[in-house]
Amino acid sequence: MREARRAERSERKVDSDHENTKGKLAPLSCFRDQLVSVSDWSTVDRDHRHEYQQFHEPLNLVNFSPFLASTPIVNWQDPAVRRKAEELAVLDDPVQTARACFDFVRDQIKHSRDFEMDPATCRASDVLLHGTGYCYAKSHLLAALLRANGLPAGLCYQRLSIGDFGPPYSLHGYNAVELPGFGWYRIDARGNKPGVDAQFDPPNERLAFRLQSAEEYDFENILAEPLPCVVTALESADGWLGVLNNLPDLTTVDYHCRELKLRNRGT
Numbered sequence: 001m002r003e004a005r006r007a008e009r010s011e012r013k014v015d016s017d018h019e020n021t022k023g024k025l026a027p028l029s030c031f032r033d034q035l036v037s038v039s040d041w042s043t044v045d046r047d048h049r050h051e052y053q054q055f056h057e058p059l060n061l062v063n064f065s066p067f068l069a070s071t072p073i074v075n076w077q078d079p080a081v082r083r084k085a086e087e088l089a090v091l092d093d094p095v096q097t098a099r100a101c102f103d104f105v106r107d108q109i110k111h112s113r114d115f116e117m118d119p120a121t122c123r124a125s126d127v128l129l130h131g132t133g134y135c136y137a138k139s140h141l142l143a144a145l146l147r148a149n150g151l152p153a154g155l156c157y158q159r160l161s162i163g164d165f166g167p168p169y170s171l172h173g174y175n176a177v178e179l180p181g182f183g184w185y186r187i188d189a190r191g192n193k194p195g196v197d198a199q200f201d202p203p204n205e206r207l208a209f210r211l212q213s214a215e216e217y218d219f220e221n222i223l224a225e226p227l228p229c230v231v232t233a234l235e236s237a238d239g240w241l242g243v244l245n246n247l248p249d250l251t252t253v254d255y256h257c258r259e260l261k262l263r264n265r266g267t
Contacts, residue, residue: 064152064178066224066225067147067152067153067154067178067222067224068147068150068152069147069224070144070147071224071225072123073122073123073124073140073225073226073231074124074140074143074144074147074225074226075123075124075125075144076124076143076144076145076147076148077148078124078125078128078144080125080128080129081124081125081128081141081144081145081148082148084104084128084145085101085144085145085148085149086148088100088101088104088145088149089149094149094150094151094179094180095179095180095181095182095202097149097151098146098149098151098177098179098187098200099200101142101145101146101149102142102187102189102200103200104145105138105141105142105145105189106138106189106190106191106192106198107191107192108131109127109128109131109132109133109138109141109189109191110131110132110191111132111133111134111135111138111190111191112132112133112134112137112240112243113134113240113243113244114191114193115132116240116241117130117131117132117240118132118239118240119132119239119240120134120137120234120235120237120238120239120240120242120243121133121134121137121234122136122137122140122231122234122235123140124140124141124143124144124145125144127140127141128141132240134173134234134240134243135172135173135174135188135190135191135208136171136173136226136230136233136234136248137234138173138189138190138191139155139156139173139174139175139189139226140155140226142175142187142189143155143175146175146177151177151178151179152177152178153175153176153177153178154175154176154177154184154222154223154224155173155174155175155176155222155223155224155225155226155227156173156174156175156176156186156218156219156221156222156223157171157172157173157174157219157223157227157230157250158171158172158174158207158209158211158216158217158218158219159171159172159215159216159217159219159249159250159255160172160209160211160216161212161213161215161216165212165213166213166215167215168249169215169216169249170247170248170249171227171229171230171247171248171249171250172190172208172209173226173230174186174187174188174189174190174207174208175187175188175189176222179202182202182203184222185202185203185205186205186207187200187207188206188207188208188209190208192208196208196209211264211265211266211267212266212267213266213267214265214266214267215266216265216266217255217262217264217265217266218262218263218264218265219255219260219261219262219263220260220261220262220263221260221261227248227250227258229248229249229250230248232248233246233247233248
């Protein structure tokens with residue numbers, strides 16, 4: 001499994017210039033009320049969420065609109081993305097629709113490092129057009145396909161060690177989708193290979209990677225927009241190798257500044 005991680009990630013962290021880069025996205029603090037606390041929210045029955053929200057401030061989870069929006073990165077209003085979403089839709093069955101979208105992105109969109117494929121993609125429409133992307137880019141496409149089918153979808157991140165133990169580290173991107181009867185459910189369409197076996201099996205969570213050291217984290221927050229450092233790393237790279245040599249990372253100081261919470265931590 002660690003060999004799979006090592007192949008996916010570079011030996012360099014994103015430098016501090018990413019924090020000051022003037023990108024297309026606003027700082028994460030601007031999306032503060034788009035962050036979902038899964039540990040609180042997923043335990044609440046769908047019929048009682050309004051009542052729960054009234055007495056558990058500052059959670060603001062009733063409005064799913066940010067997780068259905070078409071944005072510059074999760075651009076599901078693109079005609080090709082909409083057509084693919086329609087092809088994948090299962091009539092009157094949102095869970096099977098979500099499964100079909102997941103299977104398509106996991107199995108048909110090639111992971112850029114695994115297949116050494118250019119170009120470096122970021123926008124959902126570009127990932128679909130070129131049929132390739134890193135884990136982050138694949139999560140943008142999956143979010144777009146789910147949103148196009150009326151399913152609230154967000155972006156999630158882990159921080160993982162590149163080698164067997166210790167630094168350097170990098171982020172890993174995956175998704176969460178709000179499923180009828182299940183609530184927010186986390187899915188990882190990174191792409192399977194030896195040592196990686198991510199599945200769609202609600203309510204069981206089957207992500208690509210397990211946390212194995214104390215500096216590896218799984219962030220609790222579900223974001224409506226990708227982290228700015230992720231967008232910068234993808235959009236500034238010259239091909240798949242450029243991304244590999246400059247994968248994004250968040251230090252402890254970084255994630256505290258962004259009000260990200262830890263869901264799980266390695267040991």
